Amino acid sequence: MPAYQPMALHLETERLMLRPWAESDADDVRALHAERGGGTPTIEDTRELIAKQLATTEQTGLALLPIRRRDVGDFIGYCGLIVGRSTFDEPEIAYELYKRVHGNGYATEAARAVLDAAIATGRTRLWATVGSWNAPSFRVLEKLGFERSHVTTNDRGDVVWLTRALP
Secondary structure: OOOOOOOOOOEEOOOEEEOOOOHHHHHHHHHHHHHOOOOOOOHHHHHHHHHHHHHHHHHHOOOEEEEEEOOOOOEEEEEEEEOOOOOOOOOEEEEEEOHHHOOOOHHHHHHHHHHHHHHHHOOOEEEEEEEOOOHHHHHHHHHOOOEEEEEEEEOOEEEEEEEEEOO
16 A cells, blocks of 8 residues: 655645634534535534544545635635545545635635645545536636546436546
């Protein structure tokens, strides 16, 4: 099994900062999850989710990181690497941002920083999975050089798998 460097947990771009989760992120995460529809998770469940994320990072060296805008410091979403539907050797890039900040290039900017962090771990390929309806996510991944691989179906519809060789 290849040895990988842990993913950098402090990433900065021109406009964004990505840092590890803190318990103080719980209210922001609850609001982001509520925006998906299907209700708002409890504060306890959200704190548990954050604790699980931190434990997973400790165990795997991969992380989903909260995204904050540098100029105002507000939480706008998260981006990072997960095992998800993929594998430890070829993890998935994942991101979710508040709808109010869509269309400003933040997802692409954060994902590009995470892509660079993935390259630095020594991995040779990343995956992304996207609901077939999610055109904005396809645009982000296209800009980062991801290419469609195949489609699977789950209870919510078609899931498109994309991949990108690293570096």
